[in-house]
């Protein structure tokens with residue numbers, strides 16, 4: 231932190247005063263300030279917020295993070311006859327585990343709520359958002375400060391719309407995706423959506439990552455759609471194993487008809503799909519395709535949950 235921002239922080243904390251008193255006040259204010267963030271008392275929870283859920287085994291929430299209105303299944307090598315609904319749901323997922331909380335993907339930006347479709351068409355995808363992620367987390371009793379870990383399936387704009395709001399969590403990131411997001415080939419038009427993650431605490435890895443160390447919540451490295459794409463496996467006591475695909479698949483018909491976007495045929499996607507299909511069999515797990523409106527329509531939505 232530079233001295234200018236230090237003074238700015240102190241003036242924000244202390245009452246407004248004249249310039250002559252600033253240094254003395256800064257020193258007295260600093261003397262009473264906590265030595266580090268770890269010593270600071272937990273911020274008061276907003277009034278009316280439900281208590282933070284306490285769990286003895288993982289609990290998984292499916293959160294509405296928007297809808298993409300889209301009508302070009304040909305981009306996924308499918309015909310309109312093969313895809314009943316070409317729109318895409320955009321879910322976020324929250325895992326409450328006895329050892330912490332993981333947010334997986336952050337969806338379309340909360341700033342889009344209430345805005346008309348025609349204002350927010352990106353690459354042919356019209357973005358609609360009815361509920362904020364932050365508000366839906368509050369319905370569960372979770373504030374951004376309660377979230378231990380943030381992970382994203384990948385850094386495309388429909389998955390990182392609110393990433394900056396969760397930069398206070400520890401970011402669980404594939405090295406290849408960080409390189410893609412902040413390297414010379416990053417798409418400058420979208421960096422602002424996740425720029426705060428550059429300064430977040432990070433756990434960086436190259437491959438699968440066991441989030442809580444007990445095998446129940448695992449980030450599965452599934453490169454191809456992007457260089458550091460990952461899917462999420464959650465082992466639930468009653469529901470059983472679930473793999474959240476990320477954009478390894480978009481439409482369910484891609485899986486049944488063995489199709490993929492042309493440009494992904496020469497990437498890691500074919501191998502990642504084979505690996506996940508083997509993993510699903512081995513774990514007797516189900517696959518949730520987040521962008522599938524059929525999946526989302528039938529899912530138990532937050533504040534309901536799977537356990």
Ligand SMILES: [Zn+2]
Nearest residue numbers: 386388389477
């Ligand atoms: Zn996507």
